[in-house]
Amino acid sequence: MRLLLVEDEQRMAQALCEILRQERYQVDHQADGQDGLDALLTGIYDLAILDVMLPRKDGFAIAKEARAAGIQTPILMLTAKSDLDDEVTGLDCGADDYLTKPFLTKELLARLRALLRRRIPTPDGALTFGDITLNKAASTLLCGENSVRLSEKELRILEYLIVNQGHILTREQLALKIWGYDSDTEYNNVEVYLSFTRKKLHFVRSAVEIKAVRGVGYELRCGHV
Numbered sequence: 568m569r570l571l572l573v574e575d576e577q578r579m580a581q582a583l584c585e586i587l588r589q590e591r592y593q594v595d596h597q598a599d600g601q602d603g604l605d606a607l608l609t610g611i612y613d614l615a616i617l618d619v620m621l622p623r624k625d626g627f628a629i630a631k632e633a634r635a636a637g638i639q640t641p642i643l644m645l646t647a648k649s650d651l652d653d654e655v656t657g658l659d660c661g662a663d664d665y666l667t668k669p670f671l672t673k674e675l676l677a678r679l680r681a682l683l684r685r686r687i688p689t690p691d692g693a694l695t696f697g698d699i700t701l702n703k704a705a706s707t708l709l710c711g712e713n714s715v716r717l718s719e720k721e722l723r724i725l726e727y728l729i730v731n732q733g734h735i736l737t738r739e740q741l742a743l744k745i746w747g748y749d750s751d752t753e754y755n756n757v758e759v760y761l762s763f764t765r766k767k768l769h770f771v772r773s774a775v776e777i778k779a780v781r782g783v784g785y786e787l788r789c790g791h792v
């Protein structure tokens with residue numbers, strides 16, 4: 568699970584990053600509202616935690632603009648007591664939940680789990696597209712009677728493509744989603760893993776293809792359609 572934290576107060580941000588990483592979430596931190604919005608708009612996050620008062624752009628505006636751009640990522644707003652009057656504004660602009668500072672770690676983690684649970688597409692964690700089913704728990708790709716084990720990265724690539732079906736994903740989006748900001752992955756590594764993933768699709772004799780859209784990115788298509 569990859570989380571985005573937008574918080575300008577350095578000590579708070581550091582503490583939160585530490586807590587979240589201990590809980591095995593991957594966390595990217597932005598201290599500025601505009602940078603936070605830009606990060607959220609990449610669409611690579613499973614959840615965003617937004618402070619309200621931020622330099623350049625406040626949390627409400629970030630949520631509003633992200634929703635207007637079609638970003639569905641669940642948003643948890645962190646508010647100061649003085650922001651409480653703005654709660655309605657915040658909910659109106661597309662935030663999914665609220666947490667008032669100061670809060671207990673336990674409370675924060677419970678809210679995150681609740682928000683993340685909400686977006687899991689099926690109870691058993693299986694995702695489907697065309698003739699394929701992705702069993703995340705077993706890291707397996709299934710097509711009819713055929714099945715094959717996927718590496719962690721192949722699993723994440725297919726999951727990301729299925730969740731975003733109907734959209735073209737850029738190579739940069741894929742690189743960010745699979746390797747994250749911290750890595751110095753060359754973009755052609757994306758090609759390498761896409762080619763592994765295509766071989767797995769071929770192996771299970773699926774009609775689903777990862778189509779390259781020249782100069783734009785990649786999209787999942789079902790060959791029979």
Ligand code: CA
Binds near residue numbers: 574620621
């Ligand atoms: Ca702040």
